[in-house]
Amino acid sequence: QEVPTTGRGKRRLGVMGGTFDPIHHGHLVAASEVAALFHLDEVVFVPTGQPWQKGHKAVSPAEDRYLMTVIATASNPQFSVSRIDIDRGGPTYTIDTLRDLRALNTDSDLFFITGADALSQILTWRDAEELFSLAHFIGVTRPGHDLTDDGLPKGGVSLVEVPALAISSTDCRARVAQGDPVWYLVPDGVVRYIDKRQLYRG
Numbered sequence: 001q002e003v004p005t006t007g008r009g010k011r012r013l014g015v016m017g018g019t020f021d022p023i024h025h026g027h028l029v030a031a032s033e034v035a036a037l038f039h040l041d042e043v044v045f046v047p048t049g050q051p052w053q054k055g056h057k058a059v060s061p062a063e064d065r066y067l068m069t070v071i072a073t074a075s076n077p078q079f080s081v082s083r084i085d086i087d088r089g090g091p092t093y094t095i096d097t098l099r100d101l102r103a104l105n106t107d108s109d110l111f112f113i114t115g116a117d118a119l120s121q122i123l124t125w126r127d128a129e130e131l132f133s134l135a136h137f138i139g140v141t142r143p144g145h146d147l148t149d150d151g152l153p154k155g156g157v158s159l160v161e162v163p164a165l166a167i168s169s170t171d172c173r174a175r176v177a178q179g180d181p182v183w184y185l186v187p188d189g190v191v192r193y194i195d196k197r198q199l200y201r202g
């Protein structure tokens with residue numbers, strides 16, 4: 001794996017955006033693996049505000065998604081959670097996430113981590129060209145999706161293989177709705193939080 005170099009003395013900050021409804025072990029393994037491979041100092045998880053791609057589908061309250069993300073990442077000293085997308089209000093565009101994180105972390109180079117499914121959609125995102133000037137993109141493998149950088153700027157994207165976890169939030173929600181277990185698909189504290197708040201019961 002060729003690791004892009006950073007400006008001298010710069011921190012290396014990973015950014016993991018997502019709806020996290022709920023956060024699951026696929027997200028956590030991807031972030032952990034990329035952090036190790038790319039020598040990141042920290043990975044910040046950024047739960048979305050009202051996600052525009054999921055505009056008509058019901059998304060759990062931002063505070064629940066934020067708290068599940070905090071619960072899931074709290075024990076890892078390299079992981080943190082940012083409220084910027086939630087507190088901005090309105091739909092989340094990754095360009096805003098990255099502009100804000102840049103402004104808040106002038107000492108850091110940004111590495112935006114994204115699964116194969118999301119990577120293939122990037123050219124449809126707002127201000128797609130500018131995205132690549134704000135962060136280096138790291139596409140990770142995801143079962144059921146092809147990982148390709150076709151059409152994406154050369155040098156702007158790295159593709160990495162991470163341990164395959166065929167887990168999605170959609171499937172976790174469906175399992176809870178059917179009364180099936182989500183133990184070991186999501187962290188224990190997240191199982192208990194879903195139960196406590198009666199999320200995904202339909």
Ligand code: ATP
Nearest residue numbers: 017018019020026114115118142165167168169170
């Ligand atoms: P949903 O089914 O609601 O879309 P999701 O499981 O896809 O949920 P998101 O919050 O949409 O989770 O994803 C956030 C980011 O994590 C995206 O870049 C996505 O591609 C990536 N990701 C999610 N699950 C996995 C997984 N199992 N392996 C690798 N990457 C993943």
Ligand code: MG
Nearest residue numbers: 019117168169
């Ligand atoms: Mg998704």
